[in-house]
Amino acid sequence: MRQRPIELLPKAHLHLHFTGSMRHGTLVELAQERGVHLPHALVEEWPPRLRATDERGWFRFQRLYDIARSVLQRPEDVYRLVREAAEDEVAAGAQWLEIQVDPSGYATRFDGLTSTLELVLDCVRAAERDTGLGIGVVVAANRTRHPLDAKTLARLAAKYVDHGVVGFGLSNDERRGRAREFEGAFRIARRAGLLSVPHGGELGGPRSVRECLDELEANRVGHGVRAIEDPYLVERIATQEVTLEVCPSSNASLGVVRDVAEVPLRRLFDRGAPIALGSDDPLLFGPRLAEQYHIARESFGFTDSELAELARMSVRGSAMPESRRKRMLGDIDSWLADPIE
Template identity: 60%
Template sequence: MAAGATLQRMPRPVDTLPKAHLHLHFTGSMRVETVRELAAKHGIRLPEALTSGWPPRLSARDERGWFRFQRLYDAARACVRDEADLRRIVREAARDDAAEGSRWLELQVDPTSYAPFVGGITPALEIVLDEAAAASREEQTSVAVVVAASRIRHPLDARTLARLAVQYAGEGAGSVVGFGLSNDERRGDTAEFAAAFRIARHAGLALVPHAGELLGPAAVEATLDAIEPDRLGHGVRAVEEPRVLDRVAESGIALEVCPGSNVALGVYATADQVPLRTLVEHGIPVALGADDPLLFGSRLAAQYDAARALGFDDDELAELARGSLRASRAPAEVRDAALAEVDAWLDAPA
């Protein structure tokens, strides 16, 4: 090295940073190659956006854009038609997460979607849980399940799913650890789903509804009022109202922030507009998530790369990883071991 030259430190690889993944949807977790193979297996024709045009260009700022997103999601979901398909998705999600440093995955699933092919919602959930347990034994990450109701169905359906989730509630891999509410947040009245979340709360499940991505701070506040969640899926648009942002910070809940989703759905035009720095500076716990890699074209490690592009250094990335682990429902021994690995990641030479 020439005299006076400065040794430049290379950033540590984010795919080796131990972390938890708390926002990943079952169908949306699929590899694009998998959905193509399942389509061929079942004789289903896929939209061009899932074949030669992948990843699709999306925007859900209006009803038309959301319809296109939902149509593609439904097309992918229609390719999941038997027990082997369900098991394959769980197993590949575990492997893909493990390859990107995830030590704990909470995979979100609505068993209603797959019930017609395997004999009902109970067998559908049992298959997913059984494979989650097997993958946790045999792969390099542990997998638990969040049962999610849909906003576009009747609130009574949500209560049915909450009661089902309670039957399989547990504290470790292969168990149901949370109850969520997803789909177009412009649909349905959040307060009408509160009874389902009360059922889940009594069983000790984490309450993890979506809010504050397609709609603004009023939706975040309505969800806080109606459900009193433990975590909030997205929640990024709380930054648009300082009072709501302060309330989120004071509540202590974690936000599952998904930069790739935010940009792909047109919530923000570019990744540098995602308000991750604002959330962190307000003391809000953040867990980065990939949401739907099948449609957005980016997995978990890419979300940490997005944070690095926003100026987060290795110490700050490590704290995001710690936040994901602390906000998770991982057993203490899993969480503590992963937290120690985060410290080791930081201590290792860059």
């Protein structure tokens, strides 16, 4: 049976981490140029075998991530990362990207938090000009750091709300920091008009998702797949139209599920939960955005009409300007209306 090409389906990508967006070839090349030794898992065994459901596994995942971050030592490295990420998104059919960054991870290298965020925003503007992709930046706090650090980042994000920052997130191991501890930071961000987009319901269960809704007033939840364990919570997500940023390849790679076919994508979709497919950290997991749509088609039987609805959900859940939103929704309708040759 002939099917419409997924790479031509207009879509928004709402769950992509900054360092994790790097191409593997770029990682290897920059490591050689900057004198960074890469472990076997990031070279010969790429993508690495990961399982982060226990503390040791998460530590290994975080260590590989930190090593990858260390190759970005000069402004031109950051420009390259963002430009290549934008090119990869366009190739996948994305017309809008929200890329998530914690400036704290680069602050010592690029003269502080403010300079780091301004560098990222400059890179984003250049990538938009070069590729035509619309890009928003999500500033993310780290659950494993003090909530006061998160407030500092929230104030920083609020200052750049009219300069490309569109949301405020909360990442890292949700077992080591309850969402409620970061309510103050998210209150600052919301008052500035930023979307609330914390991670939850990946390594933690439904309680983690509920806290994101109750304490952080989440507009979207990063991952959120374990909400499926509580039918009432899924109904609430559907009713409140809270978008879940579901990343199938990531969930399988980190051991959240044993196999990608066990990701509750179909069950969440059928129960009305808004879903935006994401690739999370393709540098460590391999597949990028288009592959997540292929997984929906091949592993869960999504029809072209349902894939189009997933794309619409990604657009509706985004922070893109209204004019772009209307245009993209029309482009999605056109993709679905085109006859299959």
